[in-house]
Amino acid sequence: MLSAPRLTPGDRVAVLSPSFAAPAVAPDLHAQAMHRLEDLTGLIPIEYPTTRELGASPQARAADVNAAFADPSIRAILATIGGDDQLLVVPHLDPALPVADPKPFVGYSDNTNILNWLWGLGVRGYYGGSTAVHLGPGPFVDDIHLRSLRALLLTGGVLDITEPGESEDVGRRWHDPRALLEFGDRVPTEPWAWAGPASRVEGVTWGGCLEVIDGLAFADRLPRATDLEGVVLLLETSEERPSAGWVARWLRGLGERGILAAAAAVVVARPPVSDFEYHPSPAEAAALRAAQRDAVIDVVTHYNPDAVICVGPPFGHTRPQWILPYGGTMIVDGAARTITAAY
16 A cells, blocks of 8 residues: 655645535634644644535535645645545545555545545555544543554554543534533443454455445445455444444445455444434443444354454544554454554
């Protein structure tokens, strides 16, 4: 995979909204995120015309992505948040630009579309990161998020992917003044679930949000199974809280395409099971997560009994959140029950 040189303080980074323009809705949170980004990394955030434009066309959003890749002074691209229509943006992207000047693209959720597109071009990205969710809100940036952000942008190296011991599905509502000062309601986490052989596997990562992978499959934009031999498959679900039944059906689709059989390991994130309106009891929340865990282990094992499976690491739609390599290398050790990622 192609990757860019490390950034140094003073470098410029693009802050874009290739999906939903969250800064238009939460300008104070966005301002706090930009200050924190500069203070904590020494990098200079640069916004583009659609960064704060609600309802911008796919063509306009794609033009900003193209412009960021084309500008040699821009050394990384950070998405403000996900959304639901980036599938329409990708056809307007210029594939020659990231190949000519690879630079880290950082995002998750709907940004699976652009990350998958870059993966097909042989350009490494990073799954995770949202200025509107992980940099702007709350009293400070979570340690695991900041460590992975600094590693992918500035320092490189190999990090142990660890469990912070607490998690929130959603923070405060953006219009609530407390959103600038408080985390959401955090709960203790449970140990990760492991299945498959007690072996150590190392592979290049691919995957993303299952709801987005579903759309990519309909659009015939997924990699061929033969191109995914030996990958570490990263999967997660969104704040839409799909049922365990839906997760099982999506995984069966990946199984029938040969993608599950191609993977050396399958790592599935801790899923959100609550939102602003739905507040399950601790027992109900545990049952929802257990149902998804069991569905993952059952379906993956059916298609690939040799895959090392881990369910529960904090990436994707959760906070605290690790940003993980996409097209980079991860080691999943089923014997030691550890995960490491190379930045």
